[in-house]
Amino acid sequence: MASSAIAPSSSPFISKVQKDVGLSALSSQPSFSIRNAKKRVSRKIMCVMAPQQTERKPATSGSVKTAMTMTEKILARASEKQQLSPGENVWVNVDVLMTHDVCGPGTFGIFKKEFGQNAKVWDREKVVIIPDHYIFTTDDRANRNVDICREFCMEQNIKYFYDIKDLGNFKANPDYKGVCHVALAQEGHCRPGEVLLGTDSHTCTAGAFGQFATGIGNTDAGFVLGAGKLLLKVPPTLRFVMDGEMPDYLLAKDLILQIIGEISVSGATYKAMEFVGSTVESLSMEERMTLCNMVVEAGGKNGVVPADSTTYKYLEGKTDTPYEAVYSDDQARFLSQYRFDVSKLEPLVAKPHSPDKRALARECKDVKIDRVYIGSCTGGKTEDFLAAAKVFLASGKKVKVPTFLVPATQKVWMDVYSQPVPGSGGKTCSQIFEEAGCDTPASPSCGACLGGPKDTYARLNEPQVCVSTTNRNFPGRMGHKEGQIYLASPYTAAASALTGFVTDPREFLQ
Numbered sequence: 001m002a003s004s005a006i007a008p009s010s011s012p013f014i015s016k017v018q019k020d021v022g023l024s025a026l027s028s029q030p031s032f033s034i035r036n037a038k039k040r041v042s043r044k045i046m047c048v049m050a051p052q053q054t055e056r057k058p059a060t061s062g063s064v065k066t067a068m069t070m071t072e073k074i075l076a077r078a079s080e081k082q083q084l085s086p087g088e089n090v091w092v093n094v095d096v097l098m099t100h101d102v103c104g105p106g107t108f109g110i111f112k113k114e115f116g117q118n119a120k121v122w123d124r125e126k127v128v129i130i131p132d133h134y135i136f137t138t139d140d141r142a143n144r145n146v147d148i149c150r151e152f153c154m155e156q157n158i159k160y161f162y163d164i165k166d167l168g169n170f171k172a173n174p175d176y177k178g179v180c181h182v183a184l185a186q187e188g189h190c191r192p193g194e195v196l197l198g199t200d201s202h203t204c205t206a207g208a209f210g211q212f213a214t215g216i217g218n219t220d221a222g223f224v225l226g227a228g229k230l231l232l233k234v235p236p237t238l239r240f241v242m243d244g245e246m247p248d249y250l251l252a253k254d255l256i257l258q259i260i261g262e263i264s265v266s267g268a269t270y271k272a273m274e275f276v277g278s279t280v281e282s283l284s285m286e287e288r289m290t291l292c293n294m295v296v297e298a299g300g301k302n303g304v305v306p307a308d309s310t311t312y313k314y315l316e317g318k319t320d321t322p323y324e325a326v327y328s329d330d331q332a333r334f335l336s337q338y339r340f341d342v343s344k345l346e347p348l349v350a351k352p353h354s355p356d357k358r359a360l361a362r363e364c365k366d367v368k369i370d371r372v373y374i375g376s377c378t379g380g381k382t383e384d385f386l387a388a389a390k391v392f393l394a395s396g397k398k399v400k401v402p403t404f405l406v407p408a409t410q411k412v413w414m415d416v417y418s419q420p421v422p423g424s425g426g427k428t429c430s431q432i433f434e435e436a437g438c439d440t441p442a443s444p445s446c447g448a449c450l451g452g453p454k455d456t457y458a459r460l461n462e463p464q465v466c467v468s469t470t471n472r473n474f475p476g477r478m479g480h481k482e483g484q485i486y487l488a489s490p491y492t493a494a495a496s497a498l499t500g501f502v503t504d505p506r507e508f509l510q
């Protein structure tokens with residue numbers, strides 16, 4: 001499956017450069033591993049051509065002997081090495097460790113077992129604990145998990161714990177944020193050049209900030225809690241160059257569905273996915289987060305976008321921690337490079353039951369749906385709701401199926417109720433959603449993205465067909481095992497809500 005996924009694409013919108021150049025720099029290196037690497041890359045490396053970037057800075061990991069990618073440089077700095085190559089195992093100092101209500105209790109247990117009942121975490125200011133998954137439920141075990149997080153944070157004097165005590169009214173909890181990956185960004189924990197690990201596979205979202213960010217298991221996280229470091233294998237990098245003007249009916253969700261459809265759910269297994277090109281540079285931080293959020297759906301170890309003025313502007317006022325971005329060298333070695341002309345892409349969906357079952361939205365126009373879900377770390381950010389509102393506003397119609405809205409965080413929820421939608425004469429998203437007949441926006445959390453306890457809002461409790469802005473459509477993901485989930489952008493989700501069928505948003509946006 002993996003090899004066929006990397007075969008040259010038949011898509012007219014993507015080209016994979018297959019020129020084997022730039023390896024001569026390796027030949028002067030006496031290291032055994034480099035020689036082995038050369039043997040490997042002579043078979044597998046397809047391209048080492050680096051596209052132009054707007055902000056190129058020198059490496060900050062010491063003198064450069066062999067060019068490195070962003071990911072290699074971040075890991076080199078974090079492991080206090082001047083040079084790293086893919087495949088090397090290194091002890092990496094961790095800048096931020098995040099865990100949440102689902103994995104926190106297990107992580108704390110492992111930490112205590114291995115480091116002792118009275119052990120202290122390595123740095124109380126580098127641990128971030130965010131209850132977000134199973135929050136608004138009467139399930140005792142789910143509620144208990146949040147209590148365990150609270151007890152641990154009090155015991156360890158953890159600085160960043162985004163607690164929720166009053167489940168009846170999330171607004172009564174000023175510390176409560178919501179979905180961890182969006183909260184991490186909003187609270188300034190995502191910084192260029194740093195290493196962020198989290199007990200959640202979508203921790204890769206933070207790569208949008210030019211950071212090495214990846215999900216780890218509870219055992220590794222328990223170790224990081226005590227030691228502040230982790231042994232990581234340096235991944236090789238796939239580079240995705242996206243150029244061309246983004247049509248105004250596309251969103252980053254379409255771009256990542258295009259890529260996953262191209263390389264398959266195993267096409268980037270244990271590889272870094274670096275996103276560059278004029279289209280990526282034009283994306284907002286929230287859209288870059290959507291792009292990086294789903295790299296794990298292609299098996300990616302991490303996703304990464306070079307930091308630029310958009311990144312720095314987003315970070316203004318969010319963090320006092322000094323950070324330093326790094327960038328891939330011109331001659332950095334990429335395992336493969338893919339090029340996309342974004343101007344030629346069309347709105348996409350991923351059909352049940354895999355994120356790589358890519359199809360054009362218009363090809364699925366006969367698929368009758370039962371509901372629409374707009375939410376999650378992928379598609380529940382402020383811009384996602386603004387995008388959905390834009391479609392409802394343009395149509396002037398009412399939805400034909402139940403349409404559930406779950407803002408990712410408390411801040412997003414407030415934006416939905418306060419930010420005017422462009423071209424609406426000052427109406428907020430919430431007003432437009434109400435006029436369109438959507439359900440009232442729910443309390444911020446992961447909601448039904450992961451199914452959750454039976455009483456979770458908008459959970460798929462029947463074998464229904466749902467168009468969703470989330471990131472996974474495996475059987476049972478949103479609840480019922482026979483439910484069918486079509487992953488889509490907020491534009492496509494809103495358009496589908498208006499017709500009751502999977503719908504290309506151009507039906508309303510043009």
Ligand code: SF4
Nearest residue numbers: 179376377446449450
């Ligand atoms: S919103 Fe969904 S994908 Fe994101 S962290 Fe929560 S459960 Fe995971």
